Amino acid sequence: MKLELGKVQINDINFGDSTEINNNVLSINKEELFKNINGNDEIESIDIQLVKPGDSVRIIPVKDVIEPRIKVEGSGGVFPGVLSSEEIVGSGRTLALKGCAVVTTGNIVGFQEGIIDMKGPGAEYTPFSKFNNIVINCEVKDDVPQHEHEEIVRMVGLKASTYLAKAAKEVEPDTIDVYENKPFYEAANQYPDLPKVGYVYMLQSQGLLHDTYVYGVDAKEILPTTISPTEIMDGAIISGNCVSACDKNATYVHQNNPIIEDLYERHGKDFNFIGIIITNENVTLADKERSSSYTAKLAEQMGLDAAIVSEEGFGNPDADLIMNCTKLEDKGIKTVLITDEYAGRDGSSQSLADADPKADAVVTAGNANEVITLPKLDKVIGYKKTANVIAGGFDGNIEEDGSITVEIQAITGSTNELGFNKLTARGY
């Protein structure tokens, strides 16, 4: 499977008469975009605003962030099984609009999480403050249940992204990267002297507001399986997740998984990147046992010497993380885990809800309990009151001067466990 990923740089966005890209500027026909996403009778209102890096704007609560992409050659289409057919994707050519994103917001549950500040100290904690964002606030009728509401907003975001990406169809990309995923046997023989490394990609799948979809299938219903990195780049994995803002994987992060990019970067140099196993994070311990055993079995069948394991979310997925780790290690497959920490505000408490001596190589994406004060910004898109009840927010945290004090877990993507975040640790 070989995918050419063409990158069309978007340096600015504006509303115009037609949706098109000229000289790296994306113009959007607002009315046409509205028509393309407003297809559900349960929708009460849709508001579309453009927000740019440095704007004095706070977006809250963020539901999803999506990068507009379009498939111009090869089978299937972006977001297979959801907005395109069930055909297998990951081959041919796909174009991505870099530097811009669709951000959806909507008050699905009263305590919903997720802040993107486009300016100030908060902007430094979220990777999404650096993009030209098309922000869509979608409201539904009062009697729409939460799960339907989530689905409506999820689809609005995906449709908006698909509509905008069409503008790139005839545009020559600024750069083209080629990603190839060979059959396992060929891949293993390509660099026989290098260690065979795989990636275990954990997907949140516990229930309402905690879901991820693979080719349109709810990930809680899957057995762990293999997937080509290029399928993921074509939108085979999408987020249906409204909780754990700091460490959920927005659809944008799946599309641009930095672990996959780094594995490709060092493939053939330091190791032989063989492939990816996706697995879930379910509610019952029996499901966790089954999925982790199956993951370890697949890794063994792939002949892996080592695996990187990334977690999504926090709490009970810590049990999945440790089960994946110990079962891989028991088969002689070395592991490196990527997680984040809930180590208390002073960082002195135990970081995870599970641990094992075999988990001796762990990368942290940061301590989600750290506290930050975000100053007042001129404009809020969404619901300012939400800040009082989101994770990490606490009663009375909106000060008279309009500033809010929250744990950084309230900020979208602040401790992303794929490393798609801004935090790092340095020794001095």
Next chain:
Amino acid sequence: MKNYIMITNNPKVIQNYREEEISVVSLDKIEKIFTTSRDLIHKGYILVTHPLAGSIKPYQNPYRTIILKEGEELDYDSLKNFENSFKKYKQFEQNKVKINNLSQKILDDYQVIDLSLIESAIQSIKKNT
């Protein structure tokens, strides 16, 4: 599901599941749900759902449901998972600043989330029993 027991403080869970389907123990405080579960594990019950279900942070959702299953002897994996979770819960409890006056809408949303996690667990149990 006669040999399963569900311990909860979520009115929506209590409303949704009848005694003939699964035994339901209704308690008022999360702390009590944890300690009751711990007692049952020491009596040989097996932990079926992870006590930190969901990624709504452990100290945030005021509703909690834990499912256990009758067993023969002390199950050390259940005990390990339980004790790790309880420790994490207590850590957050200490740091917690109470969120007062949550509106009925928000309480309702929390109940729906907890119920959905448990529905997902019940479906999985039914498939495998």
